Amino acid sequence: MMIAVIDYNMGNICSLGNALGRLGAEWVLTADHDVIRNADRVILPGVGNAAEAMANLQRLQLPELIWKLRRPVLGICVGMQVMCRHSEEGDAECMGIFDAKVKRFPAVPGIKVPHMGWSRISNLESKLFKGIEKGSYVYFVHSYYAPLCPDxxxxxxxxxxxxxALKYENFYGTQFHPEKSGDVGERIIRNFLEI
Structure with a gap:
């Protein structure tokens, strides 16, 4: 199995590469359309600004290619957000795969933004979470979020x-970083590779 990790200068590649390596997965960092199109799995990592991420993807002519993929695709953090319809971060029009508009966390006394650290996940409704217990902790770093939606x-x-996390057809997205989420995150990545 070959995994294409999309190279658009927005990813936390070291941590993701280490996580894939621990699972014995063969992967390549690439923006080559043919390599991405022929990969068994595709991962769109993401760290940083959604508007910049979309600009980089468009410069590489990747959004239309990603939309047409029929293999399992996983977007991580900003990679998930740019798969939504729109992001308030830089007022970015995004890919529109997931039916959600990404918003900034509101200013609430006592609540830190960015949200950084370990938080619980619940309402797990996908093969992506096979073997993961409700209330498991995963690692988040984000100031923007996707509201609840059909996906x-x-x-x-x-x-x-x-x-x-979001899902539409063969597309999956996690707001958290599975590659930084210890055993739980490793199981989620393994589940993605086995879907």
């Missing part, structure tokens, strides 16, 4: 409930 397959709170 929500896991939730978390900060302080209100929001989408911790």
């Amino acid at each position: 929500t397959i896991a939730t978390s709170r900060h302080p209100e409930m929001y989408s911790a």
